[in-house]
Amino acid sequence: MIYSERNHPIQQKRGSIEVICGSMFSGKTEELIRRLKRANFAKQRVEIFKPKIDTRYSEDEVVSHDKTAIRSTPVESSGSILLMSGDVDVIGIDEAQFFDEGLVDVCTQLANQGIRVIIAGLDMDFKGVPFGPMPALCAIAEDVFKVHAICVRCGALAYVSHRLVDSDKRVLLGEMTEYEPICRDCYNASKHQE
Numbered sequence: 447m448i449y450s451e452r453n454h455p456i457q458q459k460r461g462s463i464e465v466i467c468g469s470m471f472s473g474k475t476e477e478l479i480r481r482l483k484r485a486n487f488a489k490q491r492v493e494i495f496k497p498k499i500d501t502r503y504s505e506d507e508v509v510s511h512d513k514t515a516i517r518s519t520p521v522e523s524s525g526s527i528l529l530m531s532g533d534v535d536v537i538g539i540d541e542a543q544f545f546d547e548g549l550v551d552v553c554t555q556l557a558n559q560g561i562r563v564i565i566a567g568l569d570m571d572f573k574g575v576p577f578g579p580m581p582a583l584c585a586i587a588e589d590v591f592k593v594h595a596i597c598v599r600c601g602a603l604a605y606v607s608h609r610l611v612d613s614d615k616r617v618l619l620g621e622m623t624e625y626e627p628i629c630r631d632c633y634n635a636s637k638h639q640e
Contacts, residue, residue, distance in 0.1 A: 461537070463553050463587040466540075467569035467580060470607035472595040475540055476565035482538045485562070490535040494518040495527050497544040522622045524549035524579075526561030527556075542567030543578040548584045572609035572625070574633065595627030601627035608636060637639060 464481075494617070499518040511561050518538075521527060524545045531537055537556055541546045542549060542565045553563045569584070569592070571577045584590045595604035604627035611624050 450638050451602060460559035460562075461560045462562050462589070463557050463583070463631055464562070464564045464591065465580070465583050465587040466564070466591045466593060467584065468536065468593040469570070469595050469604045469627045470568065471607055472593040472604065474566040474568075474593055477591065477593060478540055478564060480600045481564050485536040490536065491533065492536045493534045494538040494540070495521050495530070496540040498522050498639055499544060500541045524552045527552050531556060536562045536564065539563070539565045540567070542583060543569075543571075543580050545579055547579050547582070549579040550586065553583060568607065570606055571623040574606045584613070597629035597632055598626045599628055599632040602631070604628055605630040606633050607632055 468474055468539060482492055494517065496518045499522070518540065519530060520615045521530065526549060527537070527539065527549075537550070539545075539553075544567075551567065556563050565583055565587075567580050567583075568577050569580050596602075597604045606623045606628060608628045609625055
């Protein structure tokens with residue numbers, strides 16, 4: 447604890463990194479928005495960023511699949527987050543898997559400056575492979591919160607966002623018509639049917 451000249455405790459900013467991860471339709475963005483709205487309610491200065499390529503629901507809002515939304519700033523690269531973060535207490539980052547690997551250093555710098563960084567993103571791509579900077583972010587985070595969708599085929603906890611359309615592109619924006627959350631067993635069974 448740090449004290450002022452009059453021996454009063456001084457509030458010290460403590461930076462941290464929180465990661466919310468899981469498959470599509472698991473509530474990652476909804477949880478990110480909930481945490482950011484709580485910070486806003488507590489009168490903390492909040493800034494939210496998302497990758498510019500994510501225009502599914504809105505160009506300038508982070509929007510969950512159930513249409514809950516919060517204003518955000520779309521950016522081209524992780525470096526832009528450092529340039530645009532300004533004087534804030536909390537930074538939210540959605541769809542982190544779409545950012546470059548530099549996001550890990552950006553989040554570390556922000557946390558070291560005393561900023562609470564809350565990140566949401568897919569931990570794996572449609573093939574079940576760790577996605578973008580997410581594995582490294584999970585490794586350096588103080589808190590990792592994994593959320594699960596329910597397998598649409600059997601009702602177990604979902605493991606992966608299974609792609610329903612024929613495309614091998616790693617990044618393919620989509621919703622329920624392009625992806626479904628399925629468990630490990632159903633995913634393995636679907637690979638044998640292909």
